[in-house]
Amino acid sequence: MKLSEFRLAVDDEFGEAYGAVVLRDVVLEVLGGRTATEALSAGVAPREVWLALCVAMDVPTARRHGPTRRERGPRA
Known part of the structure; x- marks a missing residue:
């Protein structure tokens, strides 16, 4: 998981404003407090942080893979 994918997953799961609060305020014991x-x-690694957030915030297992990949336009 890239950092950009991590940020998309956080925004998708928690919303942009609340996601910022979660990233800043939720203490993840499994990541050393x-x-x-x-x-x-x-x-x-962003994937490790994402999974730790999912556990801490009780994100259902079915949504722990992150947001569905969005369609991308053709590369230049």
Whole structure:
């Protein structure tokens, strides 16, 4: 999972405004008691942070894969 995909997943699951709060305020014990923002800054893989957030926020298993891939236009 790329960081851009992580951000899409957070926005899709929590909404843009609440997602920012979740990233900043939810402490993830499995990531050393850091917030998602702190964990990403420390170099933890976005996929690992995403899964830790899903567990902490009780995201249903069916939605833990992230948002459905969006159609992309042709590359230049």
